[in-house]
Amino acid sequence: MxxxxxxxxxxxxxxxxxxxxxxxxDLVILAVLWNRRLYGLEILRFLQDTSGLELAEGTLYPIxxxxxxxxxxxxxxxxxxxxxxxKYYWLTPEGRERAVAMIQTWDGFTSSISxxxxxxxxxxx
Amino acid sequence: xSVNSTPSDPxxxxxxxxxxxLKGIEESQxxxxxxxxxxxLADRVQELIGQGSxxxxxxxxxxxxxxxxxxxxxxxxxxxxxxxxxxxxxVLLCAAARIAVTGVSGTMVFLVGLVGYATxxxxxxxxxxxxxxxxRVGFWVGPHLFVWGMPGTTMHAHELAGQYFVPVSLVxxxxxxxATTLVLxxxxxxxxxxxxxxxxx
Numbered sequence: 001m002x003x004x005x006x007x008x009x010x011x012x013x014x015x016x017x018x019x020x021x022x023x024x025x026d027l028v029i030l031a032v033l034w035n036r037r038l039y040g041l042e043i044l045r046f047l048q049d050t051s052g053l054e055l056a057e058g059t060l061y062p063i064x065x066x067x068x069x070x071x072x073x074x075x076x077x078x079x080x081x082x083x084x085x086x087k088y089y090w091l092t093p094e095g096r097e098r099a100v101a102m103i104q105t106w107d108g109f110t111s112s113i114s115x116x117x118x119x120x121x122x123x124x125x
Numbered sequence: 126x127s128v129n130s131t132p133s134d135p136x137x138x139x140x141x142x143x144x145x146x147l148k149g150i151e152e153s154q155x156x157x158x159x160x161x162x163x164x165x166l167a168d169r170v171q172e173l174i175g176q177g178s179x180x181x182x183x184x185x186x187x188x189x190x191x192x193x194x195x196x197x198x199x200x201x202x203x204x205x206x207x208x209x210x211x212x213x214x215x216v217l218l219c220a221a222a223r224i225a226v227t228g229v230s231g232t233m234v235f236l237v238g239l240v241g242y243a244t245x246x247x248x249x250x251x252x253x254x255x256x257x258x259x260x261r262v263g264f265w266v267g268p269h270l271f272v273w274g275m276p277g278t279t280m281h282a283h284e285l286a287g288q289y290f291v292p293v294s295l296v297x298x299x300x301x302x303x304a305t306t307l308v309l310x311x312x313x314x315x316x317x318x319x320x321x322x323x324x325x326x
Binding site for chain 2: 039040041056057058059061062065066069070077082083084085086087
């Protein structure tokens with residue numbers, strides 16, 4: 001019984017964390033592409049190296065497609081030394097505007113939550 | 126376009142399954158999506174070989190996930206974009222039907238569309254039937270009756286709308302169809318089936 005409850009709580013924790021991270025994906029990719037032209041695998045590696053975050057490979061490309069459809073990123077195929085072309089992405093002016101707006105929203109939201117959590121942390125210690 | 130793979134490796138088969146899963150999408154876009162996955166897999170296999178992986182191809186494919194699921198994510202993004210720009214009820218409802226199979230929120234979007242358009246269609250239908258069957262169609266109110274349309278029996282009931290029945294019905298049909306279109310477009314943009322996965326290392 002205890003194990004079952006513990007498992008349920010863990011699953012709920014994972015779902016919550018998944019939802020939280022899912023909501024940030026667009027901002028994460030726009031931030032990675034800030035001032036950079038990168039292809040898919042480079043985006044994943046840059047994300048890992050700079051933030052420690054790992055994005056599932058199959059998840060990245062549909063998001064890039066959506067961002068492109070929304071005119072937030074642009075792309076072009078470039079012949080590479082590796083022997084096959086790579087599709088490079090960069091931010092459009094609209095993408096930069098959206099990134100700035102999302103960052104402002106993010107800052108406001110996280111500072112509000114942090115103020116709320118300070119009291120919880122103090123009481124839980 | 127080189128894939129850096131041997132004839133026996135499963136990459137071409139994987140790409141074929143992705144391509145097949147993109148059915149209904151414009152041919153050039155299907156090819157571009159597959160080309161990008163092919164390019165990614167080629168890079169990933171090379172990277173894994175460099176890392177000394179014993180099964181680089183299999184590992185690269187496993188990291189990309191199921192081909193059908195991947196294609197479904199692409200298709201959903203394309204269809205959502207198409208439908209969010211469309212004002213055609215049929216296009217919107219078809220897109221909602223595709224989203225309906227992906228989860229509870231998708232099902233809710235479809236039901237909102239179905240109920241909204243069905244109601245609008247109902248109002249339009251009774252407006253068309255009124256001139257054909259003026260004695261049967263109307264706004265009927267009675268002891269156990271409250272019907273805008275064509276009840277089974279009109280015994281002991283009174284028709285209250287009179288000459289206003291057709292114009293009011295047409296206005297209601299327009300309002301329901303328009304509101305449903307706007308709501309569907311909004312829901313299509315906001316409902317995202319993003320199978321996650323951004324996980325902390």
